[in-house]
Amino acid sequence: MSEPFDVDDETPAQQQGKAGRAPKGEAGRLVSFLHGIAEGKLEDRLDVTSFSDPGLRAVAEQANAAALRAAADIREARQRVQLVTTGVDEAIEAMIRLVIQGDLSGTLRLGVSDAALTPLIAGIGQVMETLKKFVTEIREAALQLSTSSAEVLAAATQNESSTSAQASAIHETTATMEELKGASHQIAENAQMVASIAEQTLVGGRQGEGAIKSFMSSMESVKRNAIEVDDAIAKLSKRVERIGTVVEVIDEIADRSDLLALNAALEGAKAGEAGRGFSIVAAEMRRLAENVMESTKEIKNLITEIREATHAAKEASDGNKKMAAEGEKLGGHAMESVSGILSGIQETSDAARVIHLATQQQRTATEQVVQSMSEIEEVTRQAQAGSKQATGAAAELTKLAERLADLVKRFKVE
């Protein structure tokens, strides 16, 4: 094909220069004609009739035939080149159209058939197959990516939600621990106060114990005194009874004396004037007897009062003894109660001290927990931010996957 164009680059004039002097006449015309053919002037022809020399004329005729043939070959070659170029253009255009339309399922069909186009068509077919394979794989990958990104988004959303809940819970826990820290501090102070009050109560209780002992000692004295008073009252009562008996005798004597005086006065009165002095003495005796009876009456009244007072004193003394015994009993009970209370207060004081120490340790531990919770809260906050970013990225990835799937869907592979 390239043979007609495979000529030396030098011009015929240059070649003539190198050969020396150019021929003239019919040979010169012939050389010039050949030089024109060499330069591509294939449409020129020699007038063979103008050559007188038969040899040159035959050369001229062959030169014309060669030029004609070369021109025909060149036309044929040009037509084929045109044909191949058209086929290539169609193939490329068809491939571009298919790619643009996304239809990778069809086969390439050309209006021009040429053996020279077969490798090109085969290559384009291979390209299309490769593209189809790529699109298929990309579609599957996009589908898988979409699924995975959806799962990632769901997981990221879940993670974000969990992280938020965790952050909220940690925040609440931190707040609770803060309150617990305050409560621990308050409990420690209260326990200290309880211990102090228990100590004061213990001192007061011991004073009360001493007071109860003094009270019981006083009750013992009261009881002893009451017994002595009881004995004295009994003796006094006996004396009073004795006085009463004596007074009864005196009263009886006085009554008898009164009776005697009355009868003496009676006899004196019966005796008339002779018994006047007797009557006077009798009247005097009677007055004395009446005075004695008045006195014994007063004494009896006094004895009655003394008896009543003695009885009241006896009852009071019995009451005192009873109250003293009751007081001793109550004192004993109070002593037992106070002992129990003192023991309880001692235990309370010890327990309050232990609680104070424990709450101090608890407060320290709580402060450490609060510190740790603050750090955890900060880390969780960062994790929450990261989770939000991951969720955003997953959402973006999901969108991209969907977009990719949409793009890939444009390509028809089946």
Place this chain on the structure above:
Amino acid sequence: MSDPISEILLFQVGAHVFAAPVRDVVRIGTVRDSAAEELVLDTALGTPFSRQRCIVVASPGSERTLVVDQVVGFRTVGENDVQPLPAFAAACIHSGALAGLVVLDDIPTPFIDLPTLLREHAARRVTPQ
């Protein structure tokens, strides 16, 4: 009332003081020293409360013992000090024991005939009205 009155005995029964001539009185005693059947409690003079004394009165054939609350004493009075009961009062009173009124310190005191009093008491016990 035939003998002149000079000496009287004053005694008390309940709230009232009475007078009687000493000649009718044998002696003065006590309830505990006397036999119970001899004691005269409720008479026209009333019923004694404390019953500290007894007045032993001579009666025909025996002695009767009038229980009184108290023997107040003895007084000497003149005949003019004893007044008979007014006729209307004597007619209203059915007992003959009230012999008159004796004025003592300007106070009229019933003057009692003790034997008549005890007799009426004995008669009332035999024939109760």
